[in-house]
Amino acid sequence: MSTLPVMQAKLVLLGDMGAGKSSLVLRFVKGQFFEYQESTIGAAFLTQTVSVSDATVKFEIWDTAGQERYHSLAPMYYRGAAAAIIVYDIQSPSSFERAKSWVRELQRQGNANLVMALAGNKADIAEKEPEKRKVDADEAQAYADENGLFFMETSARTAANVNDLFYEIARKLPRAEPPTPAAAGVTLSAQRQSQRPKSQCC
Amino acid sequence: MDQEYDAIILGTGLKECLLAGLLSVDGKKILHMDRNSYYGGESASLNLKQLYEKFKPGQELPPHYGRWQDWNFDMVPKFMMGNGLLVRVLVHTGVHKYLEFKAVDGSYVVKGGKTYKVPANDKDALRSSLMGMFEKYRARSFFIFVQDYEKDDPRTHKGYDLDVITSRELFKEYGLDPNTVDFIGHALALQTDDSFMDQPARKMVMAVKLYSESLARFETNSPYIYPLYGLGELPQGFARLSAVYGGTYMLAKPDAEVVYDEAGKACGVSSEGETAKAKYVVGDPSYFPGKVRRVGQVVRAICILSHPIPNVGDSHSVQIIIPQKQTGRQSDMYVFGCSFAHNVCAKGKYLAFVSTAVETANPTAELIPGLQLLGAIDEYFVQVSDVMEPVNDGSEDGCYISKGYDATTHFQSTVEDVLEMYKKITGKDVNLDADDPAATAGQEQ
Numbered sequence: 001m002s003t004l005p006v007m008q009a010k011l012v013l014l015g016d017m018g019a020g021k022s023s024l025v026l027r028f029v030k031g032q033f034f035e036y037q038e039s040t041i042g043a044a045f046l047t048q049t050v051s052v053s054d055a056t057v058k059f060e061i062w063d064t065a066g067q068e069r070y071h072s073l074a075p076m077y078y079r080g081a082a083a084a085i086i087v088y089d090i091q092s093p094s095s096f097e098r099a100k101s102w103v104r105e106l107q108r109q110g111n112a113n114l115v116m117a118l119a120g121n122k123a124d125i126a127e128k129e130p131e132k133r134k135v136d137a138d139e140a141q142a143y144a145d146e147n148g149l150f151f152m153e154t155s156a157r158t159a160a161n162v163n164d165l166f167y168e169i170a171r172k173l174p175r176a177e178p179p180t181p182a183a184a185g186v187t188l189s190a191q192r193q194s195q196r197p198k199s200q201c202c
Numbered sequence: 203m204d205q206e207y208d209a210i211i212l213g214t215g216l217k218e219c220l221l222a223g224l225l226s227v228d229g230k231k232i233l234h235m236d237r238n239s240y241y242g243g244e245s246a247s248l249n250l251k252q253l254y255e256k257f258k259p260g261q262e263l264p265p266h267y268g269r270w271q272d273w274n275f276d277m278v279p280k281f282m283m284g285n286g287l288l289v290r291v292l293v294h295t296g297v298h299k300y301l302e303f304k305a306v307d308g309s310y311v312v313k314g315g316k317t318y319k320v321p322a323n324d325k326d327a328l329r330s331s332l333m334g335m336f337e338k339y340r341a342r343s344f345f346i347f348v349q350d351y352e353k354d355d356p357r358t359h360k361g362y363d364l365d366v367i368t369s370r371e372l373f374k375e376y377g378l379d380p381n382t383v384d385f386i387g388h389a390l391a392l393q394t395d396d397s398f399m400d401q402p403a404r405k406m407v408m409a410v411k412l413y414s415e416s417l418a419r420f421e422t423n424s425p426y427i428y429p430l431y432g433l434g435e436l437p438q439g440f441a442r443l444s445a446v447y448g449g450t451y452m453l454a455k456p457d458a459e460v461v462y463d464e465a466g467k468a469c470g471v472s473s474e475g476e477t478a479k480a481k482y483v484v485g486d487p488s489y490f491p492g493k494v495r496r497v498g499q500v501v502r503a504i505c506i507l508s509h510p511i512p513n514v515g516d517s518h519s520v521q522i523i524i525p526q527k528q529t530g531r532q533s534d535m536y537v538f539g540c541s542f543a544h545n546v547c548a549k550g551k552y553l554a555f556v557s558t559a560v561e562t563a564n565p566t567a568e569l570i571p572g573l574q575l576l577g578a579i580d581e582y583f584v585q586v587s588d589v590m591e592p593v594n595d596g597s598e599d600g601c602y603i604s605k606g607y608d609a610t611t612h613f614q615s616t617v618e619d620v621l622e623m624y625k626k627i628t629g630k631d632v633n634l635d636a637d638d639p640a641a642t643a644g645q646e647q
Contacts, residue, residue: 045299065445072451074241076300076438079431109271186305186420186427188289188298 006049006056009173012078013062014102015087016095017069020121023156024087025061028166033157050163050170057170059083075109083115083169088135090120090153096135103147115172116149119165123153207233207450209627210471210478212458212485215243216433216613217604219440220620221484223295224632226447233478234444235471239454241441243486244587244607247274247434247546253504257583264581267506268548274432275504275546277585278607279538279555280616281306281426281521284416287617288436289427290634297439304544306426307517311389312524313381317513317575319423320389320523323349323414337379344376344386348410364404372403380527386410388525388534394559394609395526395533412614426612428519431545460489460601468600482600482627487590490603494590500609501565502557503573505582510552511539512577518543518552521611524571533559535572536611554579559609560586595626602627 013021026032029048045062062081067073078084086102088095099118106114120140126133137153144151150168154161208230211222219241222234240246248256250270254263263270282288282303292298309320313332321330324345328338350358362372373383387393391409398406416425429435445451452473460483461470468483487494510516522537529535535558542549556572566584573579592603605619621632 065442066448067442067445067451069450070452072453074438074441076241076431076435076442079435080302185302185430186284186422188293188303188427 004051004054004056006058007173007175008058008060009082009170010080011059011061011083011085011169012081013064013085013087014068014073014078014099014106015085016089016092016098017066019087019089019092019095019099020154020156021085021087022063024085024119024121024154024162024165025063027156027159027162029061031159033159048166050167052167052170055170055173055175057173059166059170078106078110081111081114082173083117084110085117085119085165085169086149087119087121088140089122090126090135090137091122091132093134096120096140100143103149107147113174115169115174116147117165117169118144118149118151120151120153121156123160124155124158204476205233205478207231207478207480209233210235210480210483212236212460212471212483212489213243214238214241214437214441214453215245215486215604215607216437216440217245217616217620217623218243218484218486219437219444220291220617221604221623221627222449223297223440223443223447224620224624225627226444226449227295228628229447232444232449233452233471233480234441234449235452235455235458235473237454237456237458241438241453242277242434243437244488245276245278245433245437247276247432249273250275253583257585267551272545273547274434275553275583276433276555277502278433279502279504279536279557280433280607280610281424281428281538281612283412283612283614284419284425284427285412286416286612286614287621287634288613291617291632292439294632294634295440295443297443300439300442301435302430303427304430304519305420305422306424306428306519306521307422308514308520309389309424309426310514310520310522311385312522312528312571312575313385314528317522320385323417332385333382337382340377341382341386344373344378345410345414347376348407349414351407351411362403364407365402367403368400369403369406370399372407384525384527389523390414392523392611393534424519424521426519426521428540428544458489460485462599466599482596482602484602484604484623484627486604487592487606490592490601493594493599493601494592494603496588497591497606498589498608499560499565499586500557500589500607501560501569501584501586502555503566503569503582503584505554505556505573505576506547506580507552507554507576507578508550508580509577510541511537511554511575513575514539522572522575523611524575529571531558531568532561533609535569536609537572537575538611551580557609596623597626 029046049058086099088099152161211234214236250273253275310317311320318332321327324342327341352358390413391406413425455473458473463469470479514520518541520539524535538555541552554576556569565586589606591605596602
């Protein structure tokens, strides 16, 4: 089964504090959900592999580590990203507005082939208590269509659409990655080097 | 921000971000602020828009430069030694996983107006046209001595005590002529002036050793590596490490100011009418007026080219050293080149940086020997920076202040300063050989 080509993809999450970025990742990677998720995962990034019909995609999933809180997210965060999930809370119009500003930021700074997904999270709440919904799904869909994003409403709590979101991204990632200058990069690792060049004594 | 922290750090230069990362991994509660809206402070990489705002405010960006966001101009151009302290700290903390690096294509030195590849080991020495036949063999024996030297193995010392013999005396033992001494001291040991000659030879020998080990590490034509998107990625990487360990980040705080208690000890930082408390404050010299003094000046030119630097084999990345004797100066001049292959400029463009310690009242003119190596220059920007250092060591006033970025070509002295500050603050050394929680922070789940 593992004969499919394996591709690595950096995926970043963006969105307001409390929209559920970490919860979505935790649901997808570990199948867990905590009502009071700590504000950051505490790891630099998590990985999860998904297989779609023509490829196996190994996601390297980056969390903001809380740096978005005071609008201090480093551009390094989205360098080289193949995909981005922009998350908002369907109960919060301001988080939807913030999501739109992240989309603009990515259109400006991100890589041109970036696959962008818009996720309206906490959809389970609207199912139980429709009056709590403050962002209309049709409005979000229309915004996504206009800006070339794909859109899903998700729930990290019930797991609704969470895996689908990542699978859809895996399907949409450009297959043949254009060779980048980075291809000739060097790899730093902790392994001790075989220290000095051999001197050839006569 | 009305909270209490272990440390508040001002300025997001490489030194401050590295300290923030190390302290956060130690479990310290950190608030890190910067007056600018971008990361990197003095050591940032600016995009084209930011560069124009700084050097040519009000001027339109030339349309032929393409997208402004595709440019990353290093404000403090340096390369990373492949086996140097910065690489060790990156690996130790796991921050190397956030970044991508490329090897620098070549390392060159100017002699008599011509540019030569720097020979860095015994084999290179025999091939180099920099030296005559007999001198090559003498240089080769010197390189073998350095390569084999191990501090703990007296058999490799060849009877020399490097803490006693000076560099000048050691070179004399090997019968090396002044030209060879010049390139060993300046192009391999990377000393910025000649003061090392009459000091114990250990520093010089270890610096040559670092150069050749760095060269061997990636089996390339230079000992250097460079991060894609520019050096500004380094502070951002360490800031992310700090954030992953709970550090709080606030940019764009132009009025951030240290607050002192009655005894004159730093006790917090105020901004926009709020005050955050801390046990001590760390930062770059610009946040501590009155507590720093000027120790020198560095002049740096940033040049945009439409061609590779001439006479270095069309390299996309290169260092050229002009030793002081070649120009009749006291200090060396450095040329760095990189290109669109490093994601620092528009496709087809090249960046060159020329820098040196300031010696006259007309710093820009001092750069001419370096600028002349570049061929046609599309546009250039010159900056003169004061190199400041703290007056006190922080133990009494709770202000731990970094030194400004010196004229050296690589980050050895930068990281040494950080490791010293870390020791002053925490009372302990960073054990770069130990397994650290941070080193595994980015590992697969």
